């Protein structure tokens with residue numbers, strides 16, 4: 001199967017490499033074109049523009065940072081829209097809001113093309129290992145065509161119906177994840193400031209009912225102050241912001257998520273946006289004081 005791939009950031013690079021490893025023919029494009037070379041070394045071809053990739057490939061996948069990037073790659077000059085049409089499919093796996101996804105879907109359908117949104121749950125390592133959870137919605141025929149690729153990229157794909165449902169599900173999941181990261185950070189800080197060992201707290205958590213892979217993976221590196229980005233904090237804050245907007249639209253009160261968003265915003269304002277989202281711990285540590293005034 002031949003696919004185009006737009007966006008070679010942390011996730012896109014791992015996903016495109018995975019497709020190549022599994023025998024897919026992949027044509028890649030990235031805004032910073034130099035980043036394509038690593039994929040060329042693995043057997044990829046390069047398209048000079050998103051339009052060139054879509055012209056060449058029947059199916060094109062995108063993995064871009066945020067709504068503005070997702071829209072730009074479709075609607076701007078040399079964008080996807082210039083070459084999409086009958087018999088071609090576009091699959092956007094970026095995390096965006098439902099309105100962005102709907103706008104892209106409408107434009108592509110008007111040109112005769114098919115569209116699926118398919119944001120993913122799972123970070124850098126699951127992307128490398130083909131263990132993502134795919135939250136797809138939109139054109140069911142295109143979804144079925146993409147199953148061989150989804151099977152390589154993920155451990156499970158959900159088809160959630162109409163466009164927007166994949167985006168919304170992803171935002172709900174990441175809203176919970178961001179709030180959990182804040183709760184963990186506060187807990188580590190509270191343990192530390194009240195004379196307990198934060199490492200022992202992690203050991204206790206890992207044996208109980210709230211044990212989870214995220215605490216297990218991120219906890220030890222947080223204690224070392226090591227925040228190599230797997231999921232950049234600026235993207236987690238974008239997801240909190242979009243989830244809160246979804247809450248606004250539906251009159252859902254989300255005080256925990258709102259407080260968590262403030263901590264991520266604060267972290268961004270301190271220049272931590274490109275670090276892993278677990279760097280929010282630095283903000284909550286800083287906010288705690290010594291506790292022994």
Ligand SMILES: NC(=O)C1=CN([C@@H]2O[C@H](COP(=O)(O)OP(=O)(O)OC[C@H]3O[C@@H](n4cnc5c(N)ncnc54)[C@H](OP(=O)(O)O)[C@@H]3O)[C@@H](O)[C@H]2O)C=CC1
Pocket residue numbers: 007008009010011012030031032033035063064065066068069072073093094095096120121122123124230231232235236
């Ligand atoms: N990292 C993670 O753990 C996960 C991330 N996600 C989501 O996946 C998406 C990608 O994340 P990730 O790979 O981590 O992000 P990165 O920041 O590593 O990569 C972002 C990509 O978007 C491109 N881009 C940004 N702005 C534009 C623009 N205006 N026009 C064209 N291309 C643009 C970048 O190009 P350039 O190289 O030129 O900057 C790069 O290819 C995000 O929506 C994120 O929320 C979902 C699940 C997990």
Ligand SMILES: O=CC(=O)O
Pocket residue numbers: 095120121122123174231
């Ligand atoms: O969006 C991030 C993730 O880990 O999932």
